[in-house]
Amino acid sequence: MADKDFFTFDDQTKETMIASIVGLLIAEVVVFFGGFLVGRESLGALVWTVVYALIGGAVAGFLLSKLYDPIMDFVSRNLSFLMPICNTFFKFLFVPVVIGSVIGLLFGLLAGAAVTAVGFGLGGVGGGILGGFLGGSIILATIWGIAVTLVARFIYAKYMVSKVGKYYKDYK
Numbered sequence: 001m002a003d004k005d006f007f008t009f010d011d012q013t014k015e016t017m018i019a020s021i022v023g024l025l026i027a028e029v030v031v032f033f034g035g036f037l038v039g040r041e042s043l044g045a046l047v048w049t050v051v052y053a054l055i056g057g058a059v060a061g062f063l064l065s066k067l068y069d070p071i072m073d074f075v076s077r078n079l080s081f082l083m084p085i086c087n088t089f090f091k092f093l094f095v096p097v098v099i100g101s102v103i104g105l106l107f108g109l110l111a112g113a114a115v116t117a118v119g120f121g122l123g124g125v126g127g128g129i130l131g132g133f134l135g136g137s138i139i140l141a142t143i144w145g146i147a148v149t150l151v152a153r154f155i156y157a158k159y160m161v162s163k164v165g166k167y168y169k170d171y172k
Contacts, residue, residue, distance in 0.1 A: 108142025
């Protein structure tokens, strides 16, 4: 692809950008209300959620329309061991979020364990209870955030496949 072609807005690029904006808006609203239900978001943040979805969706859709084939060609030629987890358009959009969520969960568990250990060290039973409560809250908040994010990104990936999947071939 020539550099001047990269910045063209053909039908595929336009449709992918629009689908990405709508899909990301849906996904981000799901994440927002997931955080709102547990008191981690305020209604005022809804405006920033929408702004992020509009800008992020446009940029993601543009890059996706221009880079999906080059990335997947590279992966299929040079990193073939990754093909089972990213060989379809849906997997390309969703599996990295699953991998990131597993890593996020591990860090959340480590952070929760560290807070619990500090709590035990702060003063016997009282510190242990405090540390256990705070550590449990970190772990539960992490698990809740990951679950909501996975649902939202699953919806995004399925929506993208339904709207623009015709443009993006599967790789063997």
